[in-house]
Amino acid sequence: MRQKLNLVKNAAGRLVPTEINGKKQTPFQGVNKYKPTGHKAAPPIRSCTDYPADGNKVVNSLQDALKKCGLKDGMTISSHHHFRNGDLVMNQVFDIAADENVKGLRWFPSAAFPCHKPIIEHIKNGVVDWIEGSLNGPLGNYASQGGMRGTGVLRSHGGRWQAVQDGEVHIDIAVIAAPTADLFGNATGDRGPSACGLLGFGLVDSIYADKVIVVTDNLVPFPCIPWQIQGQNVDFVVVLDKVGEPEKIISGTTKLTKSPDRLHIAELTAKFVKESGIMKDAFSFQAGAGGTSLAFAIFLKEMMKDADIKARFIRGGSTKYLVEMLEEGLTDYILDGQTFDLDGVRSMRENSGHQDTSPFTSYNWHGKGNFASMLDVVVLGATEVDVNFNANVVTHSDGKMLHGIGGWQNCLFSKCTVLPIPAFRNRIPVIVDEVTTLVGPGELIDVIVTERGIAINPLRKDLIQATKNSGLPIRPIEDIKDEIDKLIGGPPAKPTLTDEVISVVKWVDGTVIDSIFKMKK
């Protein structure tokens, strides 16, 4: 069972544990306050003497590879989530671990999806102690009930790179599903029958893990080019019939909204970007893959065309809407961390202006800068926002953990962060007095757009000034909240939670910004 954790109040006033899964933690100290010390993780020095001179690292089966990697009790096994809900490899990995009678593993995916529901059985049977990564759907639900033996750790994409790079998380075996690879282990996601675009979420694993297995269903003659993953970091190559179902990359979050309210919010958001002067030649933007964000991009595209404005770059998660903008010459580049549909995959393969990125380039807080802070504007979702502009993206207002952080926290460092959100969902208000879980500090969140008006963070006097005469429905956030509460009949009930921490939320610098508590039965 999970140990009873000692909680302290961090700089955001949140109760967080000082130790998780046996490792000391630093409580959140405020934005830009924590300064890391020490050196990056240092993988063992290898020698070509121990690797086949002809470059052929192919072994007979996934089981063989795992055994050759020395799979044993208590190890950390990592994986990427570029197949999203179409991954076909990781359930097999833990089935093999069960066959081999291995216990107490930590699974360290960049995200887990509903397709990984069978791993709940491996938690129950002792093969897996806990999952450390974004938990969506059934796994999040299971963890919220207190089902894991270890404490969950939610990290942003950049935070995951930071944690591995800084040695907070040591990966014993990385399993990298690859749509195309050669026998040496060079691998790419942009081609092959299971093409998923890129493999950037697995890059840090390939660099820092003790042992690396590339699993492919499309073995090509050396060299596999591009080599998004480099064979010089790979120990073994496994060929399976099928590693993923790329058609399942498209999750529910990547469908364009049809709701008139959300379309209205999306249009208001685009108008804000235009009226505030952010939309200008050579500007840059990023929009998430949620339905409203997609609609925002479409509205913005029309406004850019009307005004004859071209972006210098757009950050993906790419979708067909962004690809159209690239191919119509509305941007020089898509800098893409994750393809959200098959048009994105195709474009990454075909367009030299569609550049794959990794959390190192885009999000890692413990580097010499990253791309996120250079964005002119980023448009993101949220499950809750409070009157101080603090936002939540991992739990619902009942406290249940159902979403990962993704690049959300990292993106808050853009020059302007806009959250288009509906005023309420299922009659539950989205603007609250205090967020259930703090994921993004209010000082980094600049604008909230609802169907009932736009609230600008009072810290952003420049934006208030710029949009003063725009005719946009700009209102204090408290006003919008009051209006919603009146409509619903008062603020929502506080969630009923125990005092048992089932997961923590890390800030981009590795400190603990909040805890997620077990739900009452």
Added chain:
Amino acid sequence: MRQKLNLVKNAAGRLVPTEINGKKQTPFQGVNKYKPTGHKAAPPIRSCTDYPADGNKVVNSLQDALKKCGLKDGMTISSHHHFRNGDLVMNQVFDIAADENVKGLRWFPSAAFPCHKPIIEHIKNGVVDWIEGSLNGPLGNYASQGGMRGTGVLRSHGGRWQAVQDGEVHIDIAVIAAPTADLFGNATGDRGPSACGLLGFGLVDSIYADKVIVVTDNLVPFPCIPWQIQGQNVDFVVVLDKVGEPEKIISGTTKLTKSPDRLHIAELTAKFVKESGIMKDAFSFQAGAGGTSLAFAIFLKEMMKDADIKARFIRGGSTKYLVEMLEEGLTDYILDGQTFDLDGVRSMRENSGHQDTSPFTSYNWHGKGNFASMLDVVVLGATEVDVNFNANVVTHSDGKMLHGIGGWQNCLFSKCTVLPIPAFRNRIPVIVDEVTTLVGPGELIDVIVTERGIAINPLRKDLIQATKNSGLPIRPIEDIKDEIDKLIGGPPAKPTLTDEVISVVKWVDGTVIDSIFKMKK
């Protein structure tokens, strides 16, 4: 002054020091014998808090950048040599160091060229203690006279990566001349007025150095794509009028030979590759940039066309001859570590099949394999070969150090290593009883091709068998040597050297394979 070094006999029977420049050394233990332990170098953890949020790392001058990097006595300053004899940056760096009254620096270039002759003055005036890298021309000559205060260390391209990666060489400040860069420090060599192709020799510096300065004469709006060097590793960007003279990339070594003897040797080499069965569909080869190697590639190309054979990949140093093969469809890929002429530069920019590589992918012995051992055949030069197939590439038979190792040692791990060499140069025989300096152990060198016949290493019974009925002039190496000695009038005089070590030669695994001694005046 250099300390008097304690010498021991290594596994090759060569006298080598046990300590160099204050660091303990491991004597060469034999091919594939030394097993490294420990972990890779671990650079300090940085934080975005300390870097500009807008990504703009441009400072006013090279002097500013060096001062902000904390330039001080005793530091190690590194640079790459992609401009070869056309580098315009490094002399400026040491002039600035002199202005700042900094003393005792170690310069750690991937190679130094005649254009760096002014740095001899900086050795004399105490700014630079010694140069650790390939020394060509005047610097090699100066070092051979005992001019440096530290002991030189000659490493292969792969050995340089290995030394930095393994922490043997800690770089304080890396100066990366870049033909194109953005304000964030992303940089590429494949475009811009000073385009030199790629920046692979500077990659390890960018990853492991404490501080990294990108120096460019072509600042483009973010993002600079491709980003051969990633801005996330860069501290400062400096803009100069001109960073290099790409027309000087073409050195004397990259001119096609006109000598009838050498053309004959080149043709014999190509015939050997054909008759031995190495030239077959999807094969791979690498040929150096020397005049004979270039001629070999041209002969081989015609044989490939006649036999309707296509290579899977060719390894560069690229030249217009290799580019023609790519563009005529005679190979799927050029895997290129260094562009040797402007056609190579253009092709790297234009052809998706012209892939830039780095010593990490190609040569690093302390990785999980590298590309060199996957080559079907490699054709290299040598200054001397002995009857046991040992070869020398760094000193002349008078003992003077005039060449770097380049990728030469790394390439010896190919499936077949062929050295086409003239039987003698300036009436000095090239085949000797014992090489002046041991750079490549004979067990890795398979074939010697001279205008007086081809010698196959007796270890390679397979090659002897394959070419038995080929009609090629295959002879024992001793026979060829005897014939040459008789022509010249006896074997060459031994060089007259002191017992003072002025430089060592490292093997690919970081052990010391031989010493280079100071010449007698």
